[in-house]
Amino acid sequence: MRDRENVMINTNRKDSSDRANSVPKEVGTKDGISEIMQSSLIVGLALLLRWCISYHPYSGDGKPPMFGDYEAQRHWQEITLNLPISQWYSNSSDNDLQYWGLDYPPITAYHSLLLGHVASVVDPDSVKLHRSRGYESRTHKYFMRLSVLIMDLLVFIPAVVYFAFTILPILDSKIKKHQEKKEFLTFKKRHFVLATILFYPGLILIDYGHFQYNCVSLGLFIASVSALFQGSMAIGSFFFVLALNYKQMELYHALPCFFYILGINTPGKRKPLLACLRSLICVSLTVIITFAVIWAPFLTDKKIFMDTVLRLFPLTRGIFEDKVANIWCTINVLYKLRNNFSNLQLAQICLVSTTVALLPSSLDLFFRPSREKFLLALINSSLSFFLLSFQVHEKSILLVGLPVLLHFHKDPFSCFWFLVISVFSMLPLLIKDGLCVAYFASLTFFIISVSWMWFESKISQFVKNKEDKQEEKQTSRKLKIKKSVSVWASSGIYINILFSLSLLGVLVLSVCSGLLKAPKKYPDLFPLLVSVYSCIHFFLFLVYFNYKQFCATSILTRKFKVK
Amino acid sequence: MKTYISDKFLVKTFLLITCIKILLIPTYHSTDFEVHRNWLAITHNLPVNEWYISEKSQWTLDYPPLFAWFEYSLSKIATLIDFKMLNINNHNYASVQTKLFQRCTVICADLVFAYGIREAAQTFCKSIQNFMVFVLLSLYNIGLLIVDHIHFQYNGFLLGILLISIAKASKISSQNEILQGAFWFAVLLNLKHIYLYIAPAYGTWLLRSYCLKDNQFIYRFIKLGVIVTFVFILSFGPFINHLPQVLSRLFPFKRGIIHAYWAPNAWALCAGADKLLSVIWKKFNWLDNVKIASMSGGLVQEDSFMILPTPTPIFTFVITFLLTIPALWTLFFNTNTYNSPKNFVRCIILCGLTSFMFGWHVHEKAILTAIIPLCILATSNAFDARIFIILSSVGHTSLFPLLYPQELMPLKLILWFMYLIKSIILLKNQFDCIGLYSYEQFYVGFLPVITIYETVIHRIIFSDKLPFLPLALTSIYCGLGISYSYIIYYYEYLFKNSYCNSEINKKKVEQ
Known part of the structure; x- marks a missing residue:
């Protein structure tokens, strides 16, 4: 039956391309239901992975006196619930900023306040001022983990689903053309994209293991990129401002967004001057109003405002804290930066070098904007920030990982490589949190599932051979399958060897740092090796993605404002 | 192929x-974890003829012999991991x-x-x-x-x-x-x-x-x-x-008909019906005094029915x-x-x-x-x-x-x-x-x-x-x-x- 329907649709298509969209209704609803079921299966699997990891320890689990990020989040609930807004970011007898003071922008604070209100009902002891420090219990862990899951369900997962089902067909014309193309069983390419983004272990390990709410800011970021791709600049910038006000690290993505909006709205052949002006004014008004509303409680007094801003951009904290896979940490192995420069000098060096690294991709995006270039510029910008800017955390690699995930369908092989290295670069942090087992299991899961989905086709081809022989006879289809499938073959044998060697290095270093104890002389040996190893990779990836961006087509494939 | x-x-x-x-x-x-740990200890420490006699823990060996041999072989590997888990008196370790x-x-x-x-x-x-x-x-x-x-x-x-x-x-x-x-x-x-x-x-x-x-x-x-x-x-x-x-x-026949959790089978349905009937009986005062006493005790005995005949x-x-x-x-x-x-x-x-x-x-x-x-x-x-x-x-x-x-x-x-x-x-x-x-x-x-x-x-x-x-x-x-x-x-x-x-x-x- 199914075969016959497919053939029918195909013949319809051939007859008239106009009618292609008006698929017979019955088939449409049937496919729609099974499509919903398939995507919910993928989402379910993603939730399963997330929730399984939530049983593992969090950062600072049972480690007084400072604990870790889990305690920080709990402490913020305590502070925001018990103190007036004006004192949230200021040092006082009730708010010791040295002990996990609030250093994220206002929306995080509002979110903590909301959670604090819930906690005061569910578990009042966990948010009592002063007395709740270091509060840990089984039910409280459950509450905190559940709060992450709920935010994920509300923000990140809907954003990814929207991206995979609405934006992907715009980005990749192939996907739209071959909607009926079946992969393994009845899964399609966008299901694979959805699965890849949702199974990415880096985000899961940090949010559900280490404990943070990255899913909120990253979900808002995906929403903003989706809106920008659809041509609605105001909505896109609105979401971006929200993301930025949840976590200031979103600044890593700010420049490409800015240049993309500016580049699209440059008067020229595509758009008349007036339309551009109107669009730009719209965007700037949105940004200003959103900022004003979010920051309103902090604008009443200059001191409060300055306190808040200084908390968000702490210059005093040094160029890096733990071992980070960026250039400064790598240089520091041979040449001790902190002995030779003051903090301010280092900050200036960082500023200059980051700007230099950012300029090429930003200018390219500004003068020749396109959707593909935008994604690549997001990767390049965040990667340059990660490698060269001041005060970088290991976790910030997630900000690079996300645009790479969005770009995945265009260049699966190198994106996959990057993603594996990005998770690996966080290994020292994860080992410190006791998440070693979770790291190995989730990364293996990701590697197997992704390589199965994207780099292997024998099974799906075999099934297809049996299932729809008639379709297989069309030579054009066969060619396309071969093309999309043989990534391993086409990328050349040298790349393959390099890739295998690189993964072997990841495996060896992971096992060593997971199982072996470092020699007494060099206690930081393994974290350092991990950082340097990943830093070299990241640097090469920066060059590669920049090259890719310059090669990408600059023609806008579709008109922007489709109304 | x-x-x-x-x-x-x-x-x-x-x-x-x-x-x-x-x-x-x-x-x-669950406690089954401790049960299996205890079996590891039993098979590791005791001679073969005492495996089914030992009563040091309440979790006695109640699987057939081949499984006991399986546990025995596992215990050999366990010695390499953590010796304390094989201590027979180390309960709930x-x-x-x-x-x-x-x-x-x-x-x-x-x-x-x-x-x-x-x-x-x-x-x-x-x-x-x-x-x-x-x-x-x-x-x-x-x-x-x-x-x-x-x-x-x-x-x-x-x-x-x-x-x-x-x-x-x-x-x-x-x-x-x-x-x-x-x-x-x-x-x-x-x-x-x-x-x-x-x-x-x-x-x-x-x-x-x-x-x-x-x-x-x-x-x-x-x-x-x-x-x-x-x-x-x-x-x-x-x-x-x-x-x-x-x-x-x-084959321990001393245990009750319904396992602690009530497996969802015919007897569970019977037990449910029994409970329903006993509530009705109580309302019409048809119950013996002894049974009323056992009911008001809160915990109802699980291995015997009130009204329906209890199966043997x-x-x-x-x-x-x-x-x-x-x-x-x-x-x-x-x-x-x-x-x-x-x-x-x-x-x-x-x-x-x-x-x-x-x-x-x-x-x-x-x-x-x-x-x-x-x-x-x-x-x-x-x-x-x-x-x-x-x-x-x-x-x-x-x-x-x-x-x-x-x-x-x-x-x-x-x-x-x-x-x-x-x-x-x-x-x-x-x-x-x-x-x-x-x-x-x-x-x-x-x-x-x-x-x-x-x-x-x-x-x-x-x-x-x-x-x-x-x-x-x-x-x-x-x-x-x-x-x-x-x-x-x-x-x-x-x-x-x-x-x-x-x-x-x-x-x-x-x-």
């Missing part, structure tokens, strides 16, 4: 589920290494399960698509995931051996393979004696398709007997001096045996050899279900004995698929009370929904429609509500009062579903409407 592809598929799916199992290592574990080690033994033992799936698939699955569906249904069974990798037991390993023996015994064309099947089943019986319940199906099948063929009855019967006796002697031989002691450990162990055995006879009869006298290996599997499922429904002191985990073999049939027959969907979703829900800690609630719901969606997608792919009636759909759709009530809502409404109510509700509601599927499955098996039709249809299509 074909086996290459299917093996590759199996390896990958197995690796993926192994990752999930590893992620589940730090979750809650669960260090990180111990937990890691014990969980890993279960994960590794599941390799046998994967091998069993491969064997069963080679016998029963005709196409690669059937194979994939079978693997995804059985290897990713969430009941096993819950019982083995959270609650802690070795069911995957045992069911793997069951699948191997089913696969071997179903190859009627080769005498050698059938004998191997009998051998593996004897091994299984000596690993866990709960599989005695499906032994009648094996006996009938071996008699019918092996012994009574080609007029070599006596020769073949002796051959079979020798193999089975050999396995039993090997296993029980070292314990020959105190056999009664071993047997009394294996003998009675439950007789009724179980009587109810398996029709199934065996059909298997024996069914001359239609075209699909008889499948009928053999059906008979096993029915034996498993009958013992689950009417057995003495049944564990709710025993439902897996029926669900896993049903996976084989669900791939090729729409009726089996329909029963599979009902039975698996009900059976898994009935397992959920095993995991009582609150933080496991989201996990239960995610797993349950995923398994249901997955089986519907896969089976819809196989047969154009599965044909669940609307009331069946409603019944299945209401199951998660029961789970949510049991874990969350009950606590909100009653706080700590009426602790038995959610469990009773779960087992009665699930008991209804299991009885329903049992009855229609038995009916369909005896009168064979859909099987014959589907076979005829297949033949028509092939022509």
